[in-house]
Amino acid sequence: MCVCELEAPKGENPFMLDRIVIESHADIQAIQAVCDYVYIDVKFQKDHTGAIPTRSTEARKQLSFARSFEQTAVTFQRVGNLIKTVLDDIRFGNQFNTEAVKQAVAECVDQVLEHPETMLLLTQLKDQDQYTAQHCMNVCILAILLGRELKYSVEDLNKIGFCGLMHDVGKMKVPLEILNKPGKLDKFELDIMRNHTVYGRNVLMSARGAFPGAVDVAHNHHEQLNGGGYPRGLDKSALSDFTKMVAVVDTYDAMTSDRVYQHGQPHLIALGTLVKGMSQRYEAHYVTHFINCIGFYPQGNAVELSSGEIGIVVEQNKADRLKPKILIVKDSQRSDIEPRLLDLAKPVADPQGNRYAVKQVVRAKDYRLDLNEYYRDGLFVKDYAIAGA
Structure with missing residues (x-):
């Protein structure tokens, strides 16, 4: 069956999305840990055979991505919950499960290749209170979509997805009072915030089995082609392709998301920023392919x-x-x-x-x-x- 809302969660809701398809006893236990009652969407319950009841569609048409929406959303939610756990482990100094992250990314790659439009729409289901986790998740999905547009192999899609998912892990080493400050950061606070790139590099360097390219992306995704970025002022020649790709999708998702200190910008304004920054801040090749990938009017806008x-x-x-x-x-x-x-x-x-x-x-x-x-x-x-x- 499908849970569409949690009734009076006990403390913080650990699920990135409230809509949860129950597929195992473990799912039930996870929900029981946070609430006593749930709302069930009876329209989409499965029967005892596991089939979803059919409905008359005479003279009606269904959105093509809707046919697979529930299963795709389950994958999106599962990976979202995993990244929240990973970020918590990093914040508290625990070793995170690299293989579990790789498996989650592989699931995202499968869903993007099979249902790209649904995954793109799911990136628009944003919650300001869970910004960092959702941003990491969205950058992962958008990076895979961009890689798909560029005809990357499945192996490379898994690599770029891992880079996207882990690009901001260093923010877990930034004090919460700075990370979540609603006002403008002073110089001291800004220096600490910018150090998240160094913290991220260190976290991934110590993670057993992590994709080596992710270390570079975590360290350099705020560098610019003209050398005007941070933390080291590297120019285009020193930046990897994956770093340049993540820089584009990271900027887009950050600009279009609500944060504690700013409202998200409309889609076309964010694209305009990327276009204006082409060849100076962002690789023009990746900007144009990203725009072609998501379109002028992407799902969820x-x-x-x-x-x-x-x-x-x-x-x-x-x-x-x-x-x-x-x-x-x-x-x-x-x-x-x-x-x-x-x-x-x-x-x-x-x-x-x-x-x-x-x-x-x-x-x-x-x-x-x-x-x-x-x-x-x-x-x-x-x-x-x-x-x-």
């Missing part, structure tokens, strides 16, 4: 339509990246409506009789959109009528 309605991008159109499928959730007056699916690739007219188009990408929170809530409610796995079909 909120958009305002030409009609004034608000929706969420839920599926890419591979033939025309400017015409994705959008789940409209608010009308032009910003009031909640029964969601309906709009395929911009089809000549569908808006309420004013004009053809629909994306007006702009917006911040979800500015329009009271909570992707985590939509996820818990199963919004991304429902069947929807296609507008105008």
Whole structure:
């Protein structure tokens, strides 16, 4: 069965996502450790044979990524929970399980290769209170997606995924009062924060079986091609390909995430920053491939339509990246409506009789959109009528 919400967790919720598919007795024990009651999503419970009950889809269409959403989300959650455990081990000076991390990355690689759009959407389910763990997870996924775009082998995808997942482990050696400070850091605090690159290098150098390239990435992912980065002011010639790749996706996810001291930026603004920094801060080759990889309107981004309605991008159109499928959730007056699916690739007219188009990408929170809530409610796995079909 599928748990869609925990009732009154005892202390901090250890699960990165609240939506949990129970697959073993160990899953039940993990949930029992943090709460006494849960809410079950009865629409998606499996029957005694393990099959998910079918529903009539006559005259309706399902989002293609929705068919595998639950299983992909299970992998995403499992790896997210693992990275939280790894970061806690590092903070408390314990040795972390390198082989378990490699296995988790391998699962991510499998899911990215099989269901890239779903994994991209899951990177948008962000929680400010778990920023570091989720950021590491997202950088892992985005780095694998970029490697896939570059036609990397599975072996290399596993390596770049490991680099992405472990790139910020040094932050666990930064005092919490600095790491989570809501205001601007003073010079002394900034120096300590920047030392997370050195701390990360040291942690990974002492980790048995860690991919050696991850040491370089943890140490150098804030260096810049023109030598203006830190901690050593290295230039392009001294930086590995994996370091340059992680620098791009790290910047993108950091810019688009809410943190204690800033609101996340809309997707296109983050891409604009990467483009402006091409050849000076970021390798142009990787920036252009990253943009091609995730598109101008990636899954999970909120958009305002030409009609004034608000929706969420839920599926890419591979033939025309400017015409994705959008789940409209608010009308032009910003009031909640029964969601309906709009395929911009089809000549569908808006309420004013004009053809629909994306007006702009917006911040979800500015329009009271909570992707985590939509996820818990199963919004991304429902069947929807296609507008105008």
